[in-house]
Amino acid sequence: MTEDVCAKLRESLRKNLRDAFDKDLDEMLRLRRRELWILGADNKQQRFTDVCGTIGAQQMAAINSRGYKDTDAGFRADAHNYVPTNGKEVDVFILNTEHFDKPDSFLDPLVVHEQAHYLEHIGEMPNASEADKANAGAVLVSLEKDVRALHTTNWAQHLAVGARRMVATGKTTHKTIREFLEAAVPPYDRNGRISVRE
Numbered sequence: 001m002t003e004d005v006c007a008k009l010r011e012s013l014r015k016n017l018r019d020a021f022d023k024d025l026d027e028m029l030r031l032r033r034r035e036l037w038i039l040g041a042d043n044k045q046q047r048f049t050d051v052c053g054t055i056g057a058q059q060m061a062a063i064n065s066r067g068y069k070d071t072d073a074g075f076r077a078d079a080h081n082y083v084p085t086n087g088k089e090v091d092v093f094i095l096n097t098e099h100f101d102k103p104d105s106f107l108d109p110l111v112v113h114e115q116a117h118y119l120e121h122i123g124e125m126p127n128a129s130e131a132d133k134a135n136a137g138a139v140l141v142s143l144e145k146d147v148r149a150l151h152t153t154n155w156a157q158h159l160a161v162g163a164r165r166m167v168a169t170g171k172t173t174h175k176t177i178r179e180f181l182e183a184a185v186p187p188y189d190r191n192g193r194i195s196v197r198e
């Protein structure tokens with residue numbers, strides 16, 4: 001079971017980074033000399049789990065001892081600056097355990113949202129067209145105030161670029177950029193619909 005979820009999520013990360021951002025995950029990790037850790041966020045038990053079985057019980061105990069916060073998903077480049085990793089340099093992807101079995105139509109927009117954070121963290125500049133920039137602006141104004149504080153223009157432009165590419169190439173079942181973006185930003189994080197140009 002663990003191996004299946006691990007393989008599924010790793011493939012989802014690989015596929016979405018390629019389809020949305022034209023980047024090779026394994027090559028990126030190799031060049032960055034980072035290991036990728038995948039954590040499950042278990043809101044019921046209020047703890048993180050080791051999805052791929054590569055982190056180890058002792059290390060997980062150290063991570064969980066730092067406290068837990070409910071989350072849908074997250075991506076953190078250079079996570080060793082934030083959590084104990086026993087000297088390892090790692091990038092971390094977090095996904096709520098309740099999302100493990102969700103279909104691609106749900107997972108892809110969520111993963112692309114988080115990968116936009118990842119690219120932002122590593123200092124990658126978005127290759128945004130004027131339309132992408134307008135769409136990014138529409139995403140930012142749709143965010144609730146506390147959510148807006150955690151999301152930058154750089155992030156929004158990466159997301160807008162990713163959404164456009166996913167829809168234009170038919171790599172997602174979402175038919176429009178608006179539909180994809182609204183799936184990428186949950187309704188409870190927004191003050192309404194995202195008014196993007198198509």
Ligand SMILES: [Zn+2]
Pocket residue numbers: 113117151
């Ligand atoms: Zn976010």
